[in-house]
Amino acid sequence: MKSLVIDDSRAMRRILRSIMSDLGFDVIEAGDGKDGLEKFTAERDDIEVVLVDWNMPVMNGLEFVKAVRELEQFADKKLVMVTTETEPAQMARALMAGVDEFVMKPFTKEILVEKLKLIGVGLNTSEV
Amino acid sequence: MQPFAIDQTASDPNDDDDSLVTVDLIAQMVDNLFTAMLEMDVDASPIAPPELDAETLSASIQISGERSALIQVFASHDLATKIATAMFATEASDLAEEEILDALGEVVNVIGGNVKGVYDQECALSLPCVGTIQTPLADNAMTTAFDLGGEPITVLFKERTQ
Numbered sequence: 001m002k003s004l005v006i007d008d009s010r011a012m013r014r015i016l017r018s019i020m021s022d023l024g025f026d027v028i029e030a031g032d033g034k035d036g037l038e039k040f041t042a043e044r045d046d047i048e049v050v051l052v053d054w055n056m057p058v059m060n061g062l063e064f065v066k067a068v069r070e071l072e073q074f075a076d077k078k079l080v081m082v083t084t085e086t087e088p089a090q091m092a093r094a095l096m097a098g099v100d101e102f103v104m105k106p107f108t109k110e111i112l113v114e115k116l117k118l119i120g121v122g123l124n125t126s127e128v
Numbered sequence: 129m130q131p132f133a134i135d136q137t138a139s140d141p142n143d144d145d146d147s148l149v150t151v152d153l154i155a156q157m158v159d160n161l162f163t164a165m166l167e168m169d170v171d172a173s174p175i176a177p178p179e180l181d182a183e184t185l186s187a188s189i190q191i192s193g194e195r196s197a198l199i200q201v202f203a204s205h206d207l208a209t210k211i212a213t214a215m216f217a218t219e220a221s222d223l224a225e226e227e228i229l230d231a232l233g234e235v236v237n238v239i240g241g242n243v244k245g246v247y248d249q250e251c252a253l254s255l256p257c258v259g260t261i262q263t264p265l266a267d268n269a270m271t272t273a274f275d276l277g278g279e280p281i282t283v284l285f286k287e288r289t290q
Contacts, residue, residue, distance in 0.1 A: 008255065009230060009233065009234050009237060009256075010226075010227065010230045011212075011215055011216070011227070011230040011231050011233065011234040012234055014215070014216050014227075015215060015216070018216075018217060055237075055241070055253050055255070057255060083241070084237065084238055084240070084241015084242055084244065084245065084253070085241065085244070085245065086241075086242070086244075086245030087244075087245055087247070087248060088248075089248075089250075105165075105237075105238045105241060105242075106160050106161040106164055106165035106166075106238050107164075107165060108164055108165060
Protein backbone atom coordinates (compact mmCIF):
# COMPACT_ATOMS: atom_id res chain seq x y z
CA MET A 1 0.00 0.00 0.00
CA LYS A 2 1.62 3.20 -1.17
CA SER A 3 0.89 6.89 -0.90
CA LEU A 4 2.36 9.70 -2.95
CA VAL A 5 3.16 12.97 -1.18
CA ILE A 6 3.63 15.97 -3.47
CA ASP A 7 4.83 19.18 -1.84
CA ASP A 8 7.66 21.59 -2.66
CA SER A 9 8.35 21.97 1.05
CA ARG A 10 10.71 19.33 2.34
CA ALA A 11 9.38 20.14 5.79
CA MET A 12 5.82 19.30 4.84
CA ARG A 13 6.88 16.19 2.93
CA ARG A 14 8.70 15.00 6.00
CA ILE A 15 5.71 15.61 8.24
CA LEU A 16 3.36 13.79 5.88
CA ARG A 17 5.82 10.94 5.37
CA SER A 18 6.00 10.43 9.10
CA ILE A 19 2.21 10.34 9.50
CA MET A 20 1.56 8.15 6.48
CA SER A 21 4.33 5.73 7.46
CA ASP A 22 2.73 5.40 10.89
CA LEU A 23 -0.53 4.57 9.12
CA GLY A 24 1.14 1.72 7.27
CA PHE A 25 1.84 3.30 3.91
CA ASP A 26 5.02 3.15 1.90
CA VAL A 27 5.56 6.77 0.95
CA ILE A 28 6.80 8.15 -2.35
CA GLU A 29 7.76 11.84 -2.42
CA ALA A 30 7.69 14.42 -5.19
CA GLY A 31 8.68 18.09 -5.08
CA ASP A 32 6.20 19.48 -7.60
CA GLY A 33 3.24 18.44 -9.72
CA LYS A 34 5.30 17.44 -12.73
CA ASP A 35 7.60 15.26 -10.66
CA GLY A 36 4.51 13.91 -8.93
CA LEU A 37 2.81 13.05 -12.20
CA GLU A 38 5.85 11.13 -13.38
CA LYS A 39 6.06 9.16 -10.14
CA PHE A 40 2.32 8.62 -10.09
CA THR A 41 2.38 7.24 -13.61
CA ALA A 42 5.28 4.93 -12.81
CA GLU A 43 3.73 3.57 -9.60
CA ARG A 44 0.04 3.99 -10.37
CA ASP A 45 -0.98 0.41 -9.68
CA ASP A 46 0.30 0.52 -6.11
CA ILE A 47 -0.64 4.05 -5.10
CA GLU A 48 -3.87 4.23 -3.12
CA VAL A 49 -3.88 7.89 -2.18
CA VAL A 50 -2.10 11.07 -3.22
CA LEU A 51 -1.58 13.97 -0.83
CA VAL A 52 -0.88 17.04 -2.93
CA ASP A 53 -0.11 20.65 -2.06
CA TRP A 54 -1.69 23.41 -4.14
CA ASN A 55 0.93 26.13 -4.26
CA MET A 56 4.02 24.66 -5.96
CA PRO A 57 6.43 25.67 -8.71
CA VAL A 58 6.59 24.02 -12.17
CA MET A 59 3.15 22.38 -11.93
CA ASN A 60 0.79 23.29 -9.11
CA GLY A 61 -1.53 20.92 -7.31
CA LEU A 62 -4.63 21.89 -9.24
CA GLU A 63 -2.87 21.23 -12.54
CA PHE A 64 -1.73 17.87 -11.19
CA VAL A 65 -5.27 16.92 -10.23
CA LYS A 66 -6.62 17.93 -13.63
CA ALA A 67 -3.89 15.93 -15.38
CA VAL A 68 -4.69 12.81 -13.34
CA ARG A 69 -8.45 13.09 -13.75
CA GLU A 70 -8.12 13.47 -17.52
CA LEU A 71 -7.06 9.84 -17.59
CA GLU A 72 -10.01 7.52 -17.07
CA GLN A 73 -7.93 4.68 -15.67
CA PHE A 74 -7.05 6.82 -12.65
CA ALA A 75 -10.66 7.56 -11.72
CA ASP A 76 -10.50 5.40 -8.59
CA LYS A 77 -7.39 7.03 -7.20
CA LYS A 78 -7.98 9.14 -4.12
CA LEU A 79 -6.61 12.67 -4.32
CA VAL A 80 -6.36 14.76 -1.16
CA MET A 81 -5.31 18.37 -1.33
CA VAL A 82 -3.23 19.42 1.68
CA THR A 83 -3.23 23.15 1.47
CA THR A 84 -3.59 26.54 3.04
CA GLU A 85 -6.21 27.43 0.43
CA THR A 86 -9.48 28.07 2.22
CA GLU A 87 -11.46 30.33 -0.09
CA PRO A 88 -14.75 28.68 -1.10
CA ALA A 89 -14.22 29.60 -4.75
CA GLN A 90 -10.80 27.96 -4.79
CA MET A 91 -12.11 24.87 -3.05
CA ALA A 92 -14.94 24.65 -5.56
CA ARG A 93 -12.43 24.80 -8.41
CA ALA A 94 -10.45 21.96 -6.88
CA LEU A 95 -13.55 19.82 -6.29
CA MET A 96 -14.65 20.42 -9.86
CA ALA A 97 -11.21 19.30 -10.99
CA GLY A 98 -11.58 16.04 -9.10
CA VAL A 99 -10.17 16.45 -5.61
CA ASP A 100 -11.73 13.98 -3.17
CA GLU A 101 -11.00 15.79 0.08
CA PHE A 102 -9.19 18.77 1.61
CA VAL A 103 -6.87 18.97 4.59
CA MET A 104 -6.19 22.52 5.70
CA LYS A 105 -2.80 23.52 7.04
CA PRO A 106 -2.14 23.56 9.91
CA PHE A 107 -3.48 20.08 10.58
CA THR A 108 -3.00 17.25 13.04
CA LYS A 109 -2.53 13.55 12.44
CA GLU A 110 -6.07 13.00 13.74
CA ILE A 111 -7.53 15.37 11.16
CA LEU A 112 -5.67 13.68 8.33
CA VAL A 113 -6.82 10.24 9.49
CA GLU A 114 -10.41 11.45 9.70
CA LYS A 115 -10.26 12.80 6.14
CA LEU A 116 -8.73 9.59 4.81
CA LYS A 117 -11.46 7.54 6.48
CA LEU A 118 -14.11 9.79 4.94
CA ILE A 119 -12.95 8.91 1.45
CA GLY A 120 -12.51 5.23 2.23
CA VAL A 121 -8.75 5.01 2.20
CA GLY A 122 -7.61 1.82 3.89
CA LEU A 123 -5.56 2.40 7.01
CA ASN A 124 -3.49 0.22 9.26
CA THR A 125 -5.97 0.75 12.09
CA SER A 126 -3.62 -0.49 14.79
CA GLU A 127 -1.63 2.69 14.25
CA VAL A 128 -4.60 5.06 14.22
CA MET B 129 26.17 44.32 14.97
CA GLN B 130 23.62 46.84 13.79
CA PRO B 131 20.11 46.03 14.95
CA PHE B 132 17.22 46.57 12.58
CA ALA B 133 14.74 49.25 13.46
CA ILE B 134 11.48 47.84 14.66
CA ASP B 135 8.71 49.34 16.70
CA GLN B 136 9.09 47.82 20.15
CA THR B 137 5.39 47.67 20.85
CA ALA B 138 2.93 45.33 19.22
CA SER B 139 1.36 47.59 16.64
CA ASP B 140 -1.56 47.40 14.29
CA PRO B 141 -1.48 50.25 11.77
CA ASN B 142 -4.31 48.54 9.93
CA ASP B 143 -6.74 49.26 12.76
CA ASP B 144 -8.05 52.33 11.02
CA ASP B 145 -8.52 50.96 7.53
CA ASP B 146 -10.43 48.14 5.92
CA SER B 147 -7.81 45.46 6.48
CA LEU B 148 -9.28 42.10 7.40
CA VAL B 149 -6.10 41.02 9.14
CA THR B 150 -5.67 42.03 12.77
CA VAL B 151 -3.22 41.23 15.53
CA ASP B 152 -5.85 38.95 17.07
CA LEU B 153 -6.24 37.04 13.83
CA ILE B 154 -2.49 36.60 13.46
CA ALA B 155 -2.37 35.43 17.07
CA GLN B 156 -5.04 32.83 16.33
CA MET B 157 -3.11 31.58 13.28
CA VAL B 158 0.12 31.35 15.26
CA ASP B 159 -1.65 29.53 18.08
CA ASN B 160 -3.25 27.02 15.69
CA LEU B 161 0.01 26.33 13.94
CA PHE B 162 2.25 25.86 16.93
CA THR B 163 -0.23 24.32 19.35
CA ALA B 164 -2.25 22.02 17.12
CA MET B 165 0.21 21.02 14.46
CA LEU B 166 3.59 21.22 16.15
CA GLU B 167 2.50 20.75 19.78
CA MET B 168 4.80 23.55 20.90
CA ASP B 169 4.24 25.72 23.94
CA VAL B 170 3.11 29.07 22.54
CA ASP B 171 1.50 31.98 24.33
CA ALA B 172 -0.79 33.68 21.83
CA SER B 173 -0.88 36.90 23.83
CA PRO B 174 1.13 39.46 21.83
CA ILE B 175 4.36 40.69 23.36
CA ALA B 176 6.65 43.54 22.38
CA PRO B 177 8.66 42.59 19.29
CA PRO B 178 12.33 42.07 20.10
CA GLU B 179 15.21 43.86 18.45
CA LEU B 180 16.28 41.97 15.34
CA ASP B 181 19.90 41.67 14.35
CA ALA B 182 21.57 40.57 11.14
CA GLU B 183 21.74 36.98 12.35
CA THR B 184 18.01 36.75 12.87
CA LEU B 185 16.41 34.36 10.42
CA SER B 186 13.62 35.71 8.25
CA ALA B 187 11.01 33.88 6.21
CA SER B 188 8.80 35.90 3.91
CA ILE B 189 5.92 35.29 1.55
CA GLN B 190 3.81 37.57 -0.59
CA ILE B 191 0.18 37.66 -1.58
CA SER B 192 -0.63 39.28 -4.89
CA GLY B 193 -3.81 39.92 -6.81
CA GLU B 194 -6.88 41.87 -5.86
CA ARG B 195 -5.21 42.31 -2.49
CA SER B 196 -1.47 42.37 -1.95
CA ALA B 197 0.41 41.75 1.25
CA LEU B 198 3.76 40.79 2.68
CA ILE B 199 4.09 38.43 5.61
CA GLN B 200 7.42 37.89 7.34
CA VAL B 201 8.34 35.70 10.29
CA PHE B 202 11.50 36.35 12.30
CA ALA B 203 13.16 33.96 14.70
CA SER B 204 16.57 33.37 16.16
CA HIS B 205 18.52 30.45 14.79
CA ASP B 206 18.00 28.65 18.09
CA LEU B 207 14.25 29.10 17.90
CA ALA B 208 14.13 28.06 14.25
CA THR B 209 16.02 24.93 15.27
CA LYS B 210 13.44 24.21 17.98
CA ILE B 211 10.66 24.64 15.43
CA ALA B 212 12.41 22.27 13.04
CA THR B 213 12.93 19.79 15.86
CA ALA B 214 9.20 19.81 16.58
CA MET B 215 8.22 19.78 12.92
CA PHE B 216 10.45 16.85 12.03
CA ALA B 217 10.17 15.04 15.36
CA THR B 218 13.90 14.65 15.57
CA GLU B 219 16.91 15.79 17.56
CA ALA B 220 18.55 19.12 16.80
CA SER B 221 21.83 17.35 16.16
CA ASP B 222 20.21 15.41 13.32
CA LEU B 223 19.03 18.51 11.47
CA ALA B 224 20.75 19.95 8.41
CA GLU B 225 20.88 23.72 8.10
CA GLU B 226 18.56 23.66 5.11
CA GLU B 227 15.99 21.74 7.14
CA ILE B 228 16.02 24.48 9.76
CA LEU B 229 15.38 27.07 7.03
CA ASP B 230 12.69 24.84 5.49
CA ALA B 231 10.88 24.67 8.80
CA LEU B 232 10.74 28.45 9.13
CA GLY B 233 9.64 28.67 5.49
CA GLU B 234 6.77 26.31 6.22
CA VAL B 235 5.73 28.48 9.17
CA VAL B 236 5.39 31.56 6.95
CA ASN B 237 3.78 29.45 4.22
CA VAL B 238 1.02 28.32 6.56
CA ILE B 239 0.46 31.78 8.03
CA GLY B 240 0.54 33.34 4.56
CA GLY B 241 -1.93 30.80 3.27
CA ASN B 242 -4.22 31.44 6.22
CA VAL B 243 -4.06 35.19 5.55
CA LYS B 244 -4.83 34.58 1.90
CA GLY B 245 -7.83 32.54 2.99
CA VAL B 246 -9.17 35.55 4.86
CA TYR B 247 -9.30 37.47 1.59
CA ASP B 248 -12.36 36.39 -0.30
CA GLN B 249 -10.77 37.64 -3.49
CA GLU B 250 -8.64 36.34 -6.34
CA CYS B 251 -5.09 36.26 -4.99
CA ALA B 252 -1.95 34.19 -5.43
CA LEU B 253 0.53 33.13 -2.78
CA SER B 254 4.22 33.26 -3.61
CA LEU B 255 6.69 30.60 -2.59
CA PRO B 256 8.39 31.29 0.75
CA CYS B 257 11.83 32.88 0.84
CA VAL B 258 14.09 32.21 3.83
CA GLY B 259 17.41 33.64 4.94
CA THR B 260 18.93 36.22 7.23
CA ILE B 261 17.58 39.75 7.21
CA GLN B 262 19.05 41.55 4.22
CA THR B 263 16.86 44.58 3.72
CA PRO B 264 15.21 47.17 5.94
CA LEU B 265 11.89 46.08 7.30
CA ALA B 266 8.70 47.34 5.70
CA ASP B 267 7.50 50.68 7.07
CA ASN B 268 4.14 51.03 8.73
CA ALA B 269 3.68 47.29 9.04
CA MET B 270 1.71 45.45 11.68
CA THR B 271 4.38 43.80 13.78
CA THR B 272 3.77 41.57 16.72
CA ALA B 273 5.57 38.86 18.60
CA PHE B 274 4.66 35.82 20.64
CA ASP B 275 6.40 33.76 23.28
CA LEU B 276 7.26 30.40 21.79
CA GLY B 277 8.82 28.14 24.37
CA GLY B 278 10.46 31.09 26.10
CA GLU B 279 11.74 32.80 22.96
CA PRO B 280 10.05 35.44 20.82
CA ILE B 281 8.81 34.75 17.33
CA THR B 282 7.95 37.91 15.40
CA VAL B 283 5.32 38.21 12.68
CA LEU B 284 5.19 41.21 10.35
CA PHE B 285 2.18 41.87 8.16
CA LYS B 286 2.08 44.64 5.60
CA GLU B 287 -0.86 45.14 3.30
CA ARG B 288 0.01 46.92 0.09
CA THR B 289 -2.30 49.19 -1.78
CA GLN B 290 -2.84 48.56 -5.49
